[in-house]
Amino acid sequence: MTGPAWFGYGRNAQHTAASTIASQDLVRIAWTTPVDLAPQYTASGALLTHYGSPVVTTNNTVIIPVKTGASGGYRVEGRNGASGALIWSANTDYATPPRNWLPPYSPLLTAQGRLYVQGAGGKLLVRTDGDAASGTFAPQVFYGAANYNANPAAFDASVFINTPLTADAQGNIFFGFQVAGTNPAGLVSGIARVTPSGTGTWVGVAAAAGDASIVKPVMNCAPALSNDGATVYIAVNRGATSATQNGMLLALDSTTLATRASVALLDPFLGGPARLSDDGTATPVVGPDGRVFYGVLERTFGSHNARGWLLQFDAALNPVGVPGSFGWDVSPSVIPASMVPSYTGDSTYLLAQKYNNYAGVGTGLGLNQLAVLDPGASQADAITPSVQVMREVLTILGPTLDAGSTTGRREWCINTMVTDPERKSILANNEDGMLYRWDLTTNTLAQGIRLNAGLGQAYTPTWVGADGGVYAISDAKLYAIRA
Template identity: 85%
Template sequence: MTGPAWFGYGRDAQHTAASAIASQDLGHVAWTTKVDLDPQYTPAGALLTHYGSPVVTTHNTVVIPVKKTATGGYRIEGRNGANGTLIWSADTDYVMPPHNWLPPYSPLLTAQGRLYVPGAGGKLLVRNDGDAPNGTLAPQVFYGTAQYNANPAAFDGSVFINTPLTADAQGNVFFGFQVTGANPAGLVSGVARVAPDGTAIWVGVALAAGDSTIQKPVLNCAPALSIDGTTVYIAANRGAPGTTQTGVLLALDSTTLATRASVVLMDPNLGVPARVSDDGTASPVVGPDGRVFYGVLERTFGTHNARGWLLQFDALLNPVGVPGSFGWDVSPSVIPASMVPSYTGTSTYLLAQKYNNYAGVNTGTGLNQLAVLDPGASQADTIVPTIQVMREVLTILGPTLDVGSATARREWCINTMAADPLRKSILANNEDGVLYRWDLTTNTFSQNVRLNSGLGQAYTPTWIGADGGVYAISNATLYAIRAS
């Protein structure tokens, strides 16, 4: 069978997470496979590991990154989406960049059907066919294969791809990389563009931002492309993981990587630079009108109940509109307004995302929700009423009480959630161990399927396969859900 591909984080180069096929009913778990063979839990039993978004080819091969050891060591598996049968497997030499929470490792599928994954020393590893049982992961080195081969150890120990990969319609691949020491090529932390033939260019983020204090692309921040493919958006920050990091959002020419715009990411409440944390996975999201959305944390922890803010900009990064009232570790799904029959506003598209309100943080109630927001309309924020935020179109409360609470609900453990425009629904997994279908017509959870008993964990994606099968990651395991 053939169907629409799921190319990478948030499905497309704008990270809209909108499926091009109707999803199957949440009937049962058809098959499972581990994405982490040695998960590392906190003493309290939480799993603070971000897992990369698998991809699905047009022939319904699910390409899955698998972490093999406590500290990394990744292999890539291609599995039959219908039954989980292993088609092929290949080890990689990828080395993780400096981090606090374990970062995601993510494959990328291009429109031409090529598969890319990060390798050590800033390399890309390329497989020409994600479906074929036989194939190799061939290296492409953006600063030159001869340079790398002359001293691999020097590059493997100092150059790290630190973001997911994104491709444009022509198959050009974009990513951020971090450099932690001297190297023979004179690389500094920056953004690279690699063409299908392997030719490449790169630019340092400090130079691109016009600010020598900017140190690297934000860990886990997948570049996004404008609708016409001419501009690439990526965030960069200063400071080490686990500290109060601040930063900028960059708009770069997608052909030359010349800077088109750079904006300091601000806390709209405190009026100072926001936290741009390496512990999250927020990535720029581009709306059909060219607006760019990016999630940040409040500068002073707890002043917005640790919810952060979803900032919005025009295509040249001029601030526009009002922020969303939640931005922590989230990339909103971009949905047509027609997905919400009750909507009576004027916006042509809306944003769907998690909307947690963490218990015990300032005035946080623990009434954790999902929300559909209108980026073109506003209301007073319920936490900081002096701030206008995106209007809530729909909200729905998590269905499961938190342990030991009479009111608080389990968190929505999602960073990018699959939207199904054809069935007017959103697919999101919760820390209660259940995957839910949120029906936007009735504003109810119309379907659900239990994955496991639940646990506290870092946020993970949901996605939809070429046959409409639904996928989620929970407790270091990938779950494939089918109607029957």
């Protein structure tokens, strides 16, 4: 079985999350496997851990990152997409950066079929064939193998890749890294580029931003590439506390990493700097017309019911249009307007995302939704009517009541959700333990399959394999769903 690959977070370098193959019906769980061998639940039973997006090769091998210890330790597995049978397994030496919530550990496939994962000390670990039962990971070091090999322990303790990886069409890899302490090469937190041959270049975030107060790339923020591959977009912030987690969105030349543009990320309601939380997984998303969308948390927590905002910019990072009324911990999916037959507006594409309204935060009543938004049209925000926001084209309420509530609904627990243009539908999992197909022609949850009893958890991705099989993560397990 061969078909389209799922390359990484949001499928492609623009993170649009659109499948290029029709997804199968949600009829049965074909197989399941753990993505965490030591999940850490809170006292209330919640699982506040982000899990990385697995990838799928053109030969339908699902490549899965597996957390092996309580606070880290990772291996990578290749499994047959149809049966779940283990094809290969390899341990990695990746160490997580200083953090609150556990960040996602995310593999990446290139268009050339190479597999990359993060290693310790800022290394990339490269496998030439993700399908083969035999093979090893070889290291690539963006600041030079000789530097690393002279003192591995010093680099392992101080240099951490803190974002997912992104590849361009030629197989060049981009990522953000955080430096915590001194190191023999004098590295500071920055953004790196590594060619297929392993040649690395990098730029410090403070230099790229032209602001000495900028200290690192935003945790978990996968770089995005413009449609022509010439520009890299990534968010950077000023620190680890809520008071300093504000910053900028950068546009860098994808060859030289020279800064092409930068913009301060501001709160549309309160004014001043929005919060770029290291507990989130929002990444820049690039639309077909080159617009860049990036989600932020509001400046004062709760002033917008902890929904944040989805900001939009043109390719040169000039603010354009109005914000979306939700931005926290989500990357919107880009869909052609034709996916919504009832749509009569002028935009050629729309945005789909979770649209939670958290109970007990600000005026939130727990009426958690999914939404399709029009980035080219506006309406008054329901929470802060003085702010114009992207027009709601379709919304759908979560189907399951929250425990003890007569109105509130369980949250949609996705940070990127796969869209299926061929079937005009969206696939999203919910904290009620179900995976749903949202049919945009009827605005109904047309299909659903139970994964487990449900729980509160950090947001996870959904994706589609080379055979149209559907995948979701819930309660520390990967579920493969087939017709």
